Amino acid sequence: MIAKDSKESRNQALRLQRFYLAQISYIISYSVVAVAWLVGQYNGEMWHAASHVALGLATQGAFFAMFITGMNLRFRDPSLTSPQIAVATILVTYLLSQTTDIRGSLLMLYPLSLLFGVFMLSMRSFIMHAAFALACYTLLLTYEINLGSHNRELSASLLEWLILACFLTWLCLFGSYVRELQERLQRRHQTLQVHQETLKGMMGQLQSLAATDALTGLANRRHFLNEAERRIHLLGPPRTLGLALIDLDHFKRINDRFGHAVGDEVLRGFAELAKANLRGDDLIARFGGEEFILILGNSDMATLTHCVERIREAFARMQFPGLPEEMRCTLSAGLCLIRADDDLEGCIQQADQALYLAKENGRNRSEAYQHVHV
Numbered sequence: 351m352i353a354k355d356s357k358e359s360r361n362q363a364l365r366l367q368r369f370y371l372a373q374i375s376y377i378i379s380y381s382v383v384a385v386a387w388l389v390g391q392y393n394g395e396m397w398h399a400a401s402h403v404a405l406g407l408a409t410q411g412a413f414f415a416m417f418i419t420g421m422n423l424r425f426r427d428p429s430l431t432s433p434q435i436a437v438a439t440i441l442v443t444y445l446l447s448q449t450t451d452i453r454g455s456l457l458m459l460y461p462l463s464l465l466f467g468v469f470m471l472s473m474r475s476f477i478m479h480a481a482f483a484l485a486c487y488t489l490l491l492t493y494e495i496n497l498g499s500h501n502r503e504l505s506a507s508l509l510e511w512l513i514l515a516c517f518l519t520w521l522c523l524f525g526s527y528v529r530e531l532q533e534r535l536q537r538r539h540q541t542l543q544v545h546q547e548t549l550k551g552m553m554g555q556l557q558s559l560a561a562t563d564a565l566t567g568l569a570n571r572r573h574f575l576n577e578a579e580r581r582i583h584l585l586g587p588p589r590t591l592g593l594a595l596i597d598l599d600h601f602k603r604i605n606d607r608f609g610h611a612v613g614d615e616v617l618r619g620f621a622e623l624a625k626a627n628l629r630g631d632d633l634i635a636r637f638g639g640e641e642f643i644l645i646l647g648n649s650d651m652a653t654l655t656h657c658v659e660r661i662r663e664a665f666a667r668m669q670f671p672g673l674p675e676e677m678r679c680t681l682s683a684g685l686c687l688i689r690a691d692d693d694l695e696g697c698i699q700q701a702d703q704a705l706y707l708a709k710e711n712g713r714n715r716s717e718a719y720q721h722v723h724v
C-alpha cells in the first residue's frame with residue numbers, strides 16, 4: 351500500500367513537472383502576443399490581446415487545480431494530456447484568427463502543442479489530435495473566406511495549409527517511431543527486471559547454501575563463527591550468551607557397526623531434535639563431523655544447562671530406524687558463558703575443555719567450564 355502510494359505521488363510529481371514545462375510554451379505565446387500587439391502585427395484590440403493571456407491563465411489554472419487537488423486521478427489518463435492538447439489547439443487557433451502576416455510562423459504552435467503527446471498518447475489519439483489541429487485551421491480559413499475577412503493571398507494560405515498538413519503527418523510518423531522505441535525500451539527494461547529478480551533469488555539461494563550444512567540443514571561452521579562474532583559485538587556488558595559444544599558419544603562405533611548411512615541418519619535426527627528444542631533466536635550449527643555448537647541468547651549458566659540437558663535427555667530417548675530397537679545414542683556437552691568483549695575462540699576452547707571433562711566423566715552428560723577449575 352505504502353509502495354503504491356509513493357509510486358503514485360512520484361507519478362503525480364512527474365505530471366506536474368510536465369505541466370510546468372507546458373507553461374513555458376504558454377509564456378512564449380503570451381510574449382508573442384504582446385510583441386505582435388506592440389509592433390502592430392496583431393489585428394485585434396488591446397482587450398483581444400489581453401484575452402489570450404486571460405484564457406490561457408484560466409484554462410491552465412483549472413488544470414493546475416486539478417493536479418494539486420488530485421482530481422486528475424479520477425480520469426482514465428491522469429496526465430490529462432488529451433484535454434491539455436485540445437485546449438492548446440483551440441487557443442492557438444484563436445491566436446491565428448487575430449494575426450495576418452505572422453500567421454505562417456505562428457502555425458508551428460500546433461505541432462509544438464502536439465509534441466507533448468508524443469510519449470503519452472496512443473497512436474490513434476495522436477492522429478486524432480493532429481487531425482483536430484488541421485480541422486481547426488481549415489475551419490478558420492473557410493470561415494474567413496466565406497466572411498470575406500481573409501486578408502491574405504489565398505495561394506499563400508493554401509500553401510501554408512499544405513505545409514501544416516505535411517508537417518503534422520510527419521509528426522504522426524515520428525510519434526509512431528518514438529512510441530515503438532519506447533515500447534522496445536520498456537520490454538527491455540521488463541526483461542532486465544526479470545533477470546535482476548532471478549539473480550537476486552539465485553544470490554539468496556547461494557548465500558543460504560554457503561551458510562548451511564548440506565547433511566543436517568543446520569548452519570555450518572563458517573556461518574556460526576560470523577554470527578557468533580556479531581552477537582558478541584552486540585552484547586551489552588551485564589548480559590551473557592550461553593555457549594555449548596555438543597559431541598555425539600562413540601559415534602565411530604555406530605558408523606563402523608551399522609554403516610555410514612545410518613550414522614548420517616543419527617546426525618540428521620539430532621539436528622531435528624535440537625531445532626525442535628530451541629527458540630528462534632538460538633543458534634545451533636554443525637561444527638564438524640559429529641560435533642555441534644550452540645549459542646543461547648541472553649542466557650546464564652542455569653538456563654544453558656537446563657536447555658542442553660533437555661536436548662541430551664531427549665536424544666538419549668530417541669530411536670533410529672537403522673539401529674536395533676533397544677539401542678540408544680547419547681551425547682556429551684561442554685558449557686561456558688560468553689561475556690561482552692570476550693574472545694570467541696577462547697570461549698570455544700573453554701567449552702572444549704568442559705566437553706573433554708564430560709567425556710572423561712563417563713559421557714552422556716554436560717559439564718560447565720567453571721566446574722573444571724573449581
Ligand SMILES: Nc1nc2c(ncn2[C@@H]2O[C@H](COP(=O)(O)OP(=O)(O)OP(=O)(O)O)[C@@H](O)[C@H]2O)c(=O)[nH]1
Nearest residue numbers: 597598599600601602603605610611613614639640
Ligand atoms: N556418518 C557420518 N559420520 C561422520 C560424519 N562426519 C564425521 N563422521 C564420523 O564421526 C566419527 C567421529 O569419531 P571420533 O572422533 O573417534 O569420536 P567418537 O567415536 O564419537 O568418540 P567420542 O567422541 O570420544 O565419544 C568418525 O568415525 C567420523 O568418520 C558424517 O558426516 N557422517
